[in-house]
Amino acid sequence: MNAxxxxxxxxxxxxxxxGLVQLLGLCPLLAVTGTAVNGLGxxxxxxxVLVISNLAVSVMRGMIRPEIRIPVFVLVIATLVxxxxxxxxxxxxxxxxxxxxxxxxxxxxxxxxxxxxxFASRRPAGDALMDGLAQxxxxxxxxxxxxxxxxxxxxxxxxxxAHLLLGDWARALEITFLPQQTGLLLAVLPxxxxxxxxxxxxxxxxxxxxxxxxxxxxxxxRAQAA
Amino acid sequence: xxKTLSTLxxxxxxxxALLSGVHLAxxxxxxxxxxxxALATLNQLxxxxxxxxxxxxxxxxxxxxxxxxxxTIYRARMDDEPVALLADVTTADGYSGDIRLLVALATDGEVxxxxxxxxxxxxxxxxxxxxxxxxxxxxxxxxxLGEPPAQAWAxxxxxxxxxxxxxxTITSSAVTxxxxxxxxxxSANRDNAFGITAEPRNTSNAKxxxxxxx
Numbered sequence: 001m002n003a004x005x006x007x008x009x010x011x012x013x014x015x016x017x018x019g020l021v022q023l024l025g026l027c028p029l030l031a032v033t034g035t036a037v038n039g040l041g042x043x044x045x046x047x048x049v050l051v052i053s054n055l056a057v058s059v060m061r062g063m064i065r066p067e068i069r070i071p072v073f074v075l076v077i078a079t080l081v082x083x084x085x086x087x088x089x090x091x092x093x094x095x096x097x098x099x100x101x102x103x104x105x106x107x108x109x110x111x112x113x114x115x116x117x118x119f120a121s122r123r124p125a126g127d128a129l130m131d132g133l134a135q136x137x138x139x140x141x142x143x144x145x146x147x148x149x150x151x152x153x154x155x156x157x158x159x160x161x162a163h164l165l166l167g168d169w170a171r172a173l174e175i176t177f178l179p180q181q182t183g184l185l186l187a188v189l190p191x192x193x194x195x196x197x198x199x200x201x202x203x204x205x206x207x208x209x210x211x212x213x214x215x216x217x218x219x220x221x222r223a224q225a226a
Numbered sequence: 227x228x229k230t231l232s233t234l235x236x237x238x239x240x241x242x243a244l245l246s247g248v249h250l251a252x253x254x255x256x257x258x259x260x261x262x263x264a265l266a267t268l269n270q271l272x273x274x275x276x277x278x279x280x281x282x283x284x285x286x287x288x289x290x291x292x293x294x295x296x297x298t299i300y301r302a303r304m305d306d307e308p309v310a311l312l313a314d315v316t317t318a319d320g321y322s323g324d325i326r327l328l329v330a331l332a333t334d335g336e337v338x339x340x341x342x343x344x345x346x347x348x349x350x351x352x353x354x355x356x357x358x359x360x361x362x363x364x365x366x367x368x369x370x371l372g373e374p375p376a377q378a379w380a381x382x383x384x385x386x387x388x389x390x391x392x393x394x395t396i397t398s399s400a401v402t403x404x405x406x407x408x409x410x411x412x413s414a415n416r417d418n419a420f421g422i423t424a425e426p427r428n429t430s431n432a433k434x435x436x437x438x439x440x
Binding site for chain 2: 064067075076079086087090091097154155183188189
């Protein structure tokens, strides 16, 4: 992996994570993260659309004048989401049953338009593809962690209903931490989504600040030694 | 300016062409998948071995008092003899929005079973009406309008004979009332419920395969 693509991955997963730093796509992010499996499902669907839309926008970037770029991007994204939705209904109908409500939500995800505008419309196709993968993975990771946290606290389980997404073998993935009915309901309800995301953003900020302080301290001690 | 417009138009046309192509390619498969799923739902309550007619086609729309219209009634028959009746009904009395239920009745008016198809009740409280979360919904099995008597068809928190989910009285009542309404409709229409001619699909089913926009 060369330095350029390593930087793209760093941006997507940590430095410029769509969920934790850009705070984009919050509507689907907060709405569906009641369980880890829901988070994983929306994460995968978003990743897929983001990769293809980045690629399409990058390929078309030469022929689009700046005045019409936003309508074109929106058209491309809406078309792709509809295609994904129809294909899933036809060939993966059980998956589409679980994810059905999330797929149209992807259109409302500003991350996708944001990446088309900020990255894919200025870079060659290879970079745009990589950026789609990196940003999509970063977004999916936030969805899964938030979903898992809310599920453990709210329902006392982890990966419940995984078979709806991954097939029958995945029933074995379910872990129960708490006996039935003892979860904290707040975590599953909408406020839990906001509080959970807030805590995740705070945790990330703390790590970033710690690191910055440590680097600064190291530089100071080096300066003193010299 | 003209060039810009024609670019936009061209991309719009391309998108439209792509979408119609995908729609044509997937239309039949989506319709048959939806049919298969609808049938699988019905088979939860009346297994395939108990009837020999085209269950999914043997349907008509009814308006049942107390329930959001229209309800879809499916009829299961064996050798042209009535076996069971399945009502796909929606009640608007849920705690947060509609609850869609499937109620299966034997020909004598006894409840074979009830399942929740769609709901948006509170997670952890009202969602106990789902079979995968609790056995609450099974309490209707084998009951009928008379056993218990009609006035006892209510949640016990409201003076009826049926168990109330804790902290979900409204949800419990909505489901109990809906089952009762189906039973009342059946007892009034018992003589002709199996005689009404079947209606073609997609009069009530909003998700039928013909709509291009999901």
